[in-house]
Amino acid sequence: MGSPADRLAEVRRNTSDAVIRLAYHAALPVVIDAGLLNLLRVNFFLDPPDVLPFEAGAALLLSSLFREIGNDLYEIDPEVRNILLIGLQTTYKSERVRQVAQLLMHYTYSSPAWTVQPELERAQQLTALSFVDPARARSWLDEAQPGAAGEALSREWFVAMRRRLEAQPRASSAPDEVARAAAQLRDRRLEGRLSAVHTLAALAQLPDTNIDPIAGALAGLVRLRRTEESGESLAEDARAALSVLLGLGEDYADLVISLSERAPGGPVTAVLATGERSRPPPADAEVLAELAPLFFVSHALQALGRREKDARRERSQSLLQFFDDLSENVADLVALPTGRDPGFLEGTIPGGSRWTDELLRAVGTCQAFVALLSPQYFASAWCGMEWNAFSLREVVPRAQASKGPGHQSGIVAVNWTPVQEKQIPRVVNAVQQFSPEGLPDPDIARQYRSEGVLGLLRLGQNAAYEAVVWRLAQHIADNYFNYQVKPRILRRSDLRDAFQER
Amino acid sequence: MAGRDSARAGSGQGGRYFYLSYAHSAPLTGSRRADPDRWVRRFFLDLRDAVAFRASPKSGLAPGFFDQEVPLGSDWKAVRTQALCSAEVFVPLYSPSYFAWSLPGREWACYRQRMIQAGVADPLRRFVPVLWIPLPSDRDPPGLPQSLAVGATEPAYAENGMRALLRLAPYHTSYRLIVDRLAARIVDLADNAPLGPSVVPDVDETESEFSPEAVAAVFSVTVAAPARAGLSALPRGFDPACYGDRGIGWRPFPQEQELSLAYYATQVAEQLDFGVVVTDIEMPGHVLGHRPGVILIDPWFVAHDQERHALRSHLYGLPSWVLPLIVLGSPGSADAASHARRVRTILLEAGMGNSETARRGVDGVSSLREFFALMPVLVAEAERQYLRRGPMAPSTARPGSRPRLAGSRPAGLIPQPHREVPDA
Numbered sequence: 001m002g003s004p005a006d007r008l009a010e011v012r013r014n015t016s017d018a019v020i021r022l023a024y025h026a027a028l029p030v031v032i033d034a035g036l037l038n039l040l041r042v043n044f045f046l047d048p049p050d051v052l053p054f055e056a057g058a059a060l061l062l063s064s065l066f067r068e069i070g071n072d073l074y075e076i077d078p079e080v081r082n083i084l085l086i087g088l089q090t091t092y093k094s095e096r097v098r099q100v101a102q103l104l105m106h107y108t109y110s111s112p113a114w115t116v117q118p119e120l121e122r123a124q125q126l127t128a129l130s131f132v133d134p135a136r137a138r139s140w141l142d143e144a145q146p147g148a149a150g151e152a153l154s155r156e157w158f159v160a161m162r163r164r165l166e167a168q169p170r171a172s173s174a175p176d177e178v179a180r181a182a183a184q185l186r187d188r189r190l191e192g193r194l195s196a197v198h199t200l201a202a203l204a205q206l207p208d209t210n211i212d213p214i215a216g217a218l219a220g221l222v223r224l225r226r227t228e229e230s231g232e233s234l235a236e237d238a239r240a241a242l243s244v245l246l247g248l249g250e251d252y253a254d255l256v257i258s259l260s261e262r263a264p265g266g267p268v269t270a271v272l273a274t275g276e277r278s279r280p281p282p283a284d285a286e287v288l289a290e291l292a293p294l295f296f297v298s299h300a301l302q303a304l305g306r307r308e309k310d311a312r313r314e315r316s317q318s319l320l321q322f323f324d325d326l327s328e329n330v331a332d333l334v335a336l337p338t339g340r341d342p343g344f345l346e347g348t349i350p351g352g353s354r355w356t357d358e359l360l361r362a363v364g365t366c367q368a369f370v371a372l373l374s375p376q377y378f379a380s381a382w383c384g385m386e387w388n389a390f391s392l393r394e395v396v397p398r399a400q401a402s403k404g405p406g407h408q409s410g411i412v413a414v415n416w417t418p419v420q421e422k423q424i425p426r427v428v429n430a431v432q433q434f435s436p437e438g439l440p441d442p443d444i445a446r447q448y449r450s451e452g453v454l455g456l457l458r459l460g461q462n463a464a465y466e467a468v469v470w471r472l473a474q475h476i477a478d479n480y481f482n483y484q485v486k487p488r489i490l491r492r493s494d495l496r497d498a499f500q501e502r
Numbered sequence: 503m504a505g506r507d508s509a510r511a512g513s514g515q516g517g518r519y520f521y522l523s524y525a526h527s528a529p530l531t532g533s534r535r536a537d538p539d540r541w542v543r544r545f546f547l548d549l550r551d552a553v554a555f556r557a558s559p560k561s562g563l564a565p566g567f568f569d570q571e572v573p574l575g576s577d578w579k580a581v582r583t584q585a586l587c588s589a590e591v592f593v594p595l596y597s598p599s600y601f602a603w604s605l606p607g608r609e610w611a612c613y614r615q616r617m618i619q620a621g622v623a624d625p626l627r628r629f630v631p632v633l634w635i636p637l638p639s640d641r642d643p644p645g646l647p648q649s650l651a652v653g654a655t656e657p658a659y660a661e662n663g664m665r666a667l668l669r670l671a672p673y674h675t676s677y678r679l680i681v682d683r684l685a686a687r688i689v690d691l692a693d694n695a696p697l698g699p700s701v702v703p704d705v706d707e708t709e710s711e712f713s714p715e716a717v718a719a720v721f722s723v724t725v726a727a728p729a730r731a732g733l734s735a736l737p738r739g740f741d742p743a744c745y746g747d748r749g750i751g752w753r754p755f756p757q758e759q760e761l762s763l764a765y766y767a768t769q770v771a772e773q774l775d776f777g778v779v780v781t782d783i784e785m786p787g788h789v790l791g792h793r794p795g796v797i798l799i800d801p802w803f804v805a806h807d808q809e810r811h812a813l814r815s816h817l818y819g820l821p822s823w824v825l826p827l828i829v830l831g832s833p834g835s836a837d838a839a840s841h842a843r844r845v846r847t848i849l850l851e852a853g854m855g856n857s858e859t860a861r862r863g864v865d866g867v868s869s870l871r872e873f874f875a876l877m878p879v880l881v882a883e884a885e886r887q888y889l890r891r892g893p894m895a896p897s898t899a900r901p902g903s904r905p906r907l908a909g910s911r912p913a914g915l916i917p918q919p920h921r922e923v924p925d926a
Contacts, residue, residue, distance in 0.1 A: 327530050327531075328530060328538070331527070332599065332635045332665070334598060335599040337602075339528065339794075339883070341530070440672045462671075466670050467672065474636070
């Protein structure tokens, strides 16, 4: 099943932020069925900014957030429910909470499916009431008696409902909850602190929360625990906090690096090593290199903001096309056997987080590092770390190489979008940038320099684009025939952002 | 769809101007692309047209042979051998893969043998090589200088190769010029010094001209289909014409295919540079899963409870480098469809539908054309899984070559094509 944070992250990855917002609404009832969920969608998700099709509801019910309890009814695990209700309050305020409660009341009265289950019907009505008017809900519970006229409700039902209403989350918003959990990080008991870390992790997965205070609180915990304990191993709560920080994406990479810097190869390695399921890398790097992808495409696509989904999709289409074309050409130029991948494109491994063992292995064994330069690229700490990791590897001429020696880095710097001279970090400037030479039409090289590969694709300059990709593939193949980049088993401690060293 | 008659006609009674020999390209990961050999096809059509334009009407020769034009369900090897026997000129598309892979080098050697046996004074004169993809500078294959001489006025040819001239618009003028010169050379040889057909050695028995030491990686093709002897136990609804003496003789499209489905699967894998082992799933002692492979499954195989249990136990716990392929024969009956559903359930329960490619195999194919479209994708994906997750042995091979199994090409393991014709 996984923690609430993991489940939210998974559903969010597989669907969209809008579906999570629909889940906020669906968290209010005790249980929900497809009809009620659709009613919520029709009421709140037919107009921009969040427009959801009918299928979105089905996807949500079948996701790991919900559990089927029979009779086509679904319920949410209480921990996740609380987090989602906080999301509802934060994003839509109390007015929306009231609207959902009224809708629930209305649906419960009019839905014949539920009148045959009086306990459920009453529970739904009472829940709805408790959101609209908590005092009235409580007094109804106090006054109504088990077995009283017209009420077919058992004593157990009353006990359960009272408990449920007491546990019902206050209508609080995410900033308040973050502050509460941050305070709880100073709890004396380990369980208290761990529970606060998990709450913060889950809150960070709500699409509309501000992540900065969460990251700050977690980083504070790690620093505090480190000064308290001088031993090599980090306490369990600090490890959990680091692991959450790593999952927050590359905006927080610098923070993670700064936290791990004082103990290279220490805590971050330990956290990552326990958090991933993967075959241990074989020790023989040479064998590995024979099977490895020949080129590695390093790009900053993930660096786009979370809300730019459509723009991202379009860009990733262009990136995929570029990757396929380059792969096809390189495979032919170096006669790769069937089944061996010519290239590695991060993000093509489904469900993988950024620093998988597979990615580290690819950076440590590929023969060419194709860096897709753009302003975002230079700003990305992850790309800087990839660059740095690759440049640690030694480049030697192949024995049979007929070309003379020369300085070779194995790095192929490609203009993905136009970049200005002053944006380029020192380490990137030290590498000669790729340029498509010797084409019959000199305009192509000029267009490439002024538009970048993405520009050529966008402008429909197919002839120029194809020619650039072909020259690039030839360049990669040439390097491959003449030089060998020695494989290296990379450790997480090799990860430093090369672009910050100006 | 071409039947047997057109297969015979396709093999051609008369000779041909040229035989196009090339290394097939393997589908890449995810196979987002259509036919990986589409540029070879384009080039063939251009060269064929240029030859036809220059050809003498009296020669009685068809312009060219290209293996993608062979009718799908015909006896591929026979058609190819016939073309090798009767082509006046051999046109190899030189590329790094041409010299690394087994099949092109064997075709090259066959044709050269034919020239020697026919007493041609200078066998290499009958080769008109094309530089398809540029070669590493340490490669110096036979006939390359002459080949480049064709494009002496077009320096872009030696630098980029013919495929790039075809692909990249700025080079199209050079491309057309060179195609025309190649056609002129082919027609000149064939019309002024005609050879006539003569015998060639068996392409499977010939050593490759370029990499005689090469040891092919091995791919397994496993067949789960009833044998003729077991048919009486089956419920009604199947077509007896589909089955042979053994399960591997299964022909799901008896009207369209001359040979067994396993034979065609073998051909596809060989084109992608594998040695192939074909086995019946029921063969005693047969171990699935120690090498990359594909299981071809006839839905009728599970019509019986006993076989259904057997299939389930065979498939249980198979590694990701063994991929299933359900083949629904024609015409599909309602019974066949319900058996297919059972097979799918068994496959999914065995965890064999976990990747996109595997799911395509589980969905299955229902025509020969679909079979030939999906098969190369399955072969490439199975090998890819094997390389990524399979057992790994240290190797001393040169970079870029695939870790290969020890031993020679397992020619002895490749069964002869199954020409089983059911009793009339």
